Amino acid sequence: MNIWGAALTLLVSTYTGEASLPGVAVAITKGDQVISVQGFGHDSSGTPITEHSKMTIASVSKSFTALAVRQLADAGKIDLDRPVFDSRVTPRQLLAHKSGISDRTLAEKSLPQPENAAGAVERAREALRNAVPDDEFRYTNTNYHLLARLVEQASGENFNAYLKKHVFEPLDMKDTVAIDVTPRDLPPDYRKGYGYAYGFSVPLTEPDRFVTGSDGVISTAADMGKWLAAQPRLQPQDGMGWRADQQGRLRHNGIWFTGTAGQLLTSSGYGIAVMSNSGFTLGNEGTYELENGIADVVEGRTPPEPKSYRLLTDLVLAGLTLLSVGLGVRALRRPRRFHKAWQVFRLVPLGVLLALPTLLGLLYGGGRDITFFQLAHYSLPLVAWLGVSSAMNLSLAVVRWVR
Structure with a gap:
């Protein structure tokens, strides 16, 4: 049958x-x-x-x-x-x-x-x-x-x-x-x-x-x-x-x-x-x-x-990546003065990126292990967004720090 x-x-x-x-x-x-x-x-x-x-x-x-x-x-x-x-x-x-x-x-x-x-x-x-x-x-x-x-x-x-x-x-x-x-x-x-x-x-x-x-x-x-x-x-x-x-x-x-x-x-x-x-x-x-x-x-x-949020998730991350680029370029072209202590917050995206394997391991498997290379297989858009955001914020922090 x-x-x-x-x-x-x-x-x-x-x-x-x-x-x-x-x-x-x-x-x-x-x-x-x-x-x-x-x-x-x-x-x-x-x-x-x-x-x-x-x-x-x-x-x-x-x-x-x-x-x-x-x-x-x-x-x-x-x-x-x-x-x-x-x-x-x-x-x-x-x-x-x-x-x-x-x-x-x-x-x-x-x-x-x-x-x-x-x-x-x-x-x-x-x-x-x-x-x-x-x-x-x-x-x-x-x-x-x-x-x-x-x-x-x-x-x-x-x-x-x-x-x-x-x-x-x-x-x-x-x-x-x-x-x-x-x-x-x-x-x-x-x-x-x-x-x-x-x-x-x-x-x-x-x-x-x-x-x-x-x-x-x-x-x-x-x-x-x-x-x-x-x-x-x-x-x-x-x-x-x-x-x-x-x-x-x-x-x-x-x-x-x-x-x-x-x-x-x-x-x-x-x-x-x-x-x-x-x-x-x-x-x-x-x-x-x-x-x-x-x-x-x-x-x-x-x-x-059946429902899947795969495409929506990546489109949101793509939008955040473009937003990070736009805001970063704008900030670099029009740098404003902030107290140097505030520049530390510019490093938050970099910190999240570096901690991402641990964070995802905790989220999906109670502490599962994953490498950065494997992380890119898991979500290239997520890595790209955090990478671009980290680069833009780090550049801005350096520019403002030396002014």
Whole structure:
């Protein structure tokens, strides 16, 4: 039975247009049956997205890592409650992001990137030594980097090879692979995702990042349908590798700077996976709302009208940038005297710009790490506005200071 009717097609088409998503792939299951897989839009080469187009699933990859850990725990090769890596941290705490490690204790994106899972453990030695596990949820990719290495130690196999042999192949996920480092290890037939600025989607290369265990799985809608269809027999009661939303549904979402993805299991037995080739940016919160809308349609509800503030956000920032230029030029042409102490306030935009990675990390992830280069992927208009405003105010402060 194929339920991909006009309502779903209209929903996805409307959302992708409203949110300026060049390409989207969707899989829907009911119980252990794949109901529909379909692609919309195009990739960065202009080729139409299909159910076989390879796309990132970003942090949805953590569900696969959790399954690998559970397999080895069931085989008696991993004790979920025994501390690992000469620390007080247990695998169960790593799975639940309650290890005491966070992006504040280990800035996983800013620090030099490891080449493999063993290197990730070495990088995390100090954070592990100082970690005090508790019940506080602190989301960080480092927890799943460490779990990938634990899988290697317990199985005697490379982590990516383990996933292929024990997860992908048994589920017939023929087009799914796991990688270590972006963009170096991306498959040859993987097409670049997109960044977004000022109303334009631009093909971009994903920044150099270590992604083993955390967000390194590349898949297709067809393969994600097989994954979701297997969940009734794979999904344990503890939901490790998944998170419960406000409605009690299990889900996990993921973001790259050039792609986003999400998966959702509803209480009525539907499974939904969505992958987009447009990155997480200011005004684009990923595939979360589209997953919810699809769930509404398949469960017989009317979804809310799709809304995206992506273009509006960038246009406002463009206006602020032009305003900063205009006011700055005017002030430089007609300098007025102010007490020198007031010139300190001219440095506020520069201070905000320098603090922006920290501020956004606090706003979006309770202290997540991000570099300035990655910040430009997230919102070039925001960086441009603060950069221009900083330059104009700094120039004006210098001119007035020397007068």
